[in-house]
Amino acid sequence: MHPVKMRPRLWVRLLQFTYMQRGRHSVIYRSVRKDIPPFNKFRLGAFSVIEDFTTINNAVGDLIIGSHSRIGLGNTVIGPVTIGDRVHVAQNVVITGLNHNFQDVSTSIDRQGVATKEITIADDVWIGANAVILPGVSIGQHSVIAAGSVVTRSVPPYSVCAGNPAHIVKQYDAVRKEWVKIEHRPQ
Numbered sequence: 001m002h003p004v005k006m007r008p009r010l011w012v013r014l015l016q017f018t019y020m021q022r023g024r025h026s027v028i029y030r031s032v033r034k035d036i037p038p039f040n041k042f043r044l045g046a047f048s049v050i051e052d053f054t055t056i057n058n059a060v061g062d063l064i065i066g067s068h069s070r071i072g073l074g075n076t077v078i079g080p081v082t083i084g085d086r087v088h089v090a091q092n093v094v095i096t097g098l099n100h101n102f103q104d105v106s107t108s109i110d111r112q113g114v115a116t117k118e119i120t121i122a123d124d125v126w127i128g129a130n131a132v133i134l135p136g137v138s139i140g141q142h143s144v145i146a147a148g149s150v151v152t153r154s155v156p157p158y159s160v161c162a163g164n165p166a167h168i169v170k171q172y173d174a175v176r177k178e179w180v181k182i183e184h185r186p187q
Contacts, residue, residue, distance in 0.1 A: 023048065023067060035059055040079060045069065060098050061116050066123065080116055084123035090147065095119055095133040122157065142172075 019038040023046030028034070032050050035057040036042045042058045045067030050056060053074045056063060061080025069087040071077060078096040089095070097119045101112040117136035121127075125139050128147030139145065140157030149166040158172035160179075173180045 020044075029054075032056060036063075045085065051075075060114060061118065072129075080118040081121070082118065083121045084125065084141070086123055087121055087125045087127070089127045090129040090131075092130045093127055093133070094131075095121075095127075097135045099135050 020036055021041070021043040022028070023044060025047045026044045027049045028044065029050065029052045031052045033055040035055065037059055040058040040060075041062040041064065042056070043064045044050065045065060047067055048065055048069045050065075050071045051073045054071055055076045056071075057078040060078065063077065063079040063081050065071065065083045066085035066087065068085055069083055071089050072093065073091040075089055075091065075093045076096065078098045080097040081095055097116050099115050099117075100109055101115055102109045104112060115135075119133055119135065120138040121133075122139060122141035122143070124142045125145070127133070127145040128149065130148045131145050132150045133139070133145070134150070134152050137151050138154040139151070140155055140159065142158050143155050144160045145151060145155070145166065146160065146162035146169075148164070149162050150164040151161060152165045155161050155166070155168070156171070159168050160170035161167065162169050163184075167184050168182050169184065170179050170181055172178070
């Protein structure tokens with residue numbers, strides 16, 4: 001990694017085709033910023049797409065994206081992140097497993113290092129535009145994250161989450177076979 005630009009050096013970027021694992025018919029558009037050094041995993045499943053002006057970064061943790069998934073325009077995805085199959089991420093979403101340490105007030109934040117916690121997004125999830133998924137969060141299968149939500153806690157399967165901080169507004173009731181609205185009580 002270049003110490004000032006904080007991205008892989010040019011010669012490493014030129015060799016990315018040798019260590020990036022890409023499934024058949026997957027697409028990474030030309031304007032995607034690929035900060036993908038070889039010391040962590042990067043895998044993009046078959047028939048998946050990473051759209052223009054997105055930044056993908058596995059410098060601090062593995063970045064795994066399943067099959068038939070779509071990472072929309074202008075997103076930022078920083079590992080460690082695992083994204084399942086058939087996940088659709090709208091535009092301008094931030095998914096980051098990285099956070100800066102800032103415990104010592106006598107030291108500047110940029111000298112205190114970083115901490116990581118893996119983000120896991122299960123299969124068949126839809127994440128709306130401008131959402132933020134923070135470190136350590138798991139999103140269960142067949143869930144929806146509403147546009148503009150800031151997800152600070154894990155989301156169970158078959159849920160709809162909205163707000164800042166995000167909370168569950170609907171869940172699927174398997175017994176009644178319908179979506180049930182959840183009353184939110186501010187904490």
